[in-house]
Amino acid sequence: MELYKAFKISAAGMRAQGTRLRIAAENVANADSLPTAPGQDPYRRKLLTFKNVMDREVGVEMVKVNKVMPDRSDFGMKYEPSHPAANDQGYVQTPNVETLVEMMDMREAQRSYEANLNVIQSSRSMLLKTLDILQ
Structure with a gap:
């Protein structure tokens, strides 16, 4: 039963990190x-x-995505007087996306995803070895 709990917890972590990776990819894609x-x-x-959510079926807390929300930080400004969206001074607002920050977030999501995958692989290996002993 404990190995089953490890599978469920790690799968929840992988789902959360997959969402995190998707959000970072969306931010990078729209950075310009x-x-x-x-x-x-x-x-x-x-x-x-x-957020942590108690899974009553398994009896453990698992991670889930709580909210996806807009970043309320200020937009950047870029001097481009010929752009159709330029203001009276010739500036255009640019997205509040820092590509380097997003790349670091993607890297962190990837590492966390891989760590959860390693837990699943280790649990699977332990389960298979237990079955081999029982046969």
Whole structure:
């Protein structure tokens, strides 16, 4: 039963990190998206939070994505007077996405995903060895 719990906990971690990776990829993909008209906002970076949820069936706490929400930090400004979305001073708002931060978040999500995958592989190996002994 303990190995089953390890599978469930690690699978929940992998799901959460998969969502985290998707959000970071979406942010990177839109890092250069500019508005098309004056007064429009560019792409706003997304953030996510995690929470612990008790799985009563298994009797353990597992991680889940709590919320995906917009990052309320200020947009950047770029001087580009010929752009259709430029303001009166010639500046265009740019997304509040820092590609380097997103790449680091992707790397962290990847490592956490791999750690959870290693737990599943170790649990599987232990379960198979137990079955071999019982035969």
